[in-house]
Amino acid sequence: MQQPEISIHPLIGRLRKKKLPIGIDIFEKLDREEFYYVDKTGMIEDLIQNRSEVNLFTRPRRFGKSLNMSTMKAFFEIGASPALFKGLKISERKELCEKYMGQFPVISISLKSVEGLSFTAAGDALKTVIGTEAFCEAFLEQNPEKIEEIFSDYLWNTISIRDTASSKKENFYHGILLGLLGYKFNWLVKSNAESGFGYSDILVEVPKNRTGIVIELKYAEDGNMDAACEKALQQIEDRDYAAKLKDDGMRNIIKYGIACYKNNCKVMLG
Incomplete structure (x- = not known):
């Protein structure tokens, strides 16, 4: 049939x-x-x-x-x-x-990582979440002073001088910064990404307003963090680290030079 x-x-x-x-x-x-x-x-x-x-x-x-x-x-x-x-x-x-539509600043905080066996512990975890959110948003707001304040406090409260005894000090601070920015689950954060004529320390693509962020980090061996920041920003320009962000359709590009020395940091906007 x-x-x-x-x-x-x-x-x-x-x-x-x-x-x-x-x-x-x-x-x-x-x-x-x-x-x-x-x-x-x-x-x-x-x-x-x-x-x-x-x-x-x-x-x-x-x-x-x-x-x-x-x-x-x-x-x-x-x-x-x-x-x-x-x-x-x-x-x-x-x-x-x-x-x-598009008329208001919005604060969005997830409580998924706010855990604790006591009210105090949960409160401390919430403070960390809020601080990390403020830190990430400061990059979008182009507020180097706020980034510097929060990152310096974080370093002061968490790291030991022994943590930076390695010959690859930049890698240590790079990893901390990468972890903090990774909190934003809707951001695309890339480490040592090929871009322009080299590999940028950190590239970030933010869906909101298609914003791209270039971060170059230096360790100020002599303690001169201003000079280290300027060197970082010059490297971003010389090697055209923003190229990949532009290729990916990012319309707004923000550039940061960040210098660290022991448990302190300096941030400059390019």
Whole structure:
């Protein structure tokens, strides 16, 4: 018996090619052409229209709380990209988008790493999370004084002079800085990446406003951290370390020269 022909609607065929976004809780990383996405952006309008001092979202695990928080951050934060919301429910509300999208500074803190067997221990962990968040944001704000203050305090409170006894002192500070910047899970942080005419110490690509950050770090053997910072910034220019960031589509480039000496640091903006 001849089997009947079965035709598949083109739309169904396209849908079957998509994947489940398992583990993706960053809105900017969710490619809707590649992954399934349930449009929940209508909740943004609900929050605006029915505002209160505090909003509590209670859901079981894996119900998309983190993705919802990330979506709201991507919508309200200064530098928000309207293209991220193209075709979604909230984009239909033109006046609302013009009034609220990209108009606010947003502080987003995850408590996933805030653990402790006592209230004091958990409080200390929360302080660390907030400090690290402030440190990373200072790079975007082009605030070398704040970076210098937080990084110096971190070095003063954590390292020993014996930690820098190695002949490769720069590598020690490089690793600490890399770890702190790695806290931002939605940033692409690259160490010793090939760029221009050499290998930059640290390159960072930030989805927000497509910002790229170049960091060159030096150890000031003679204690002259100003001179070491200037040397670092000159190396960024001479070797064109920003080239890869530009090739990757970063529109805004920020350059930092950072010098360390024992448990102190100096930061200069290029």
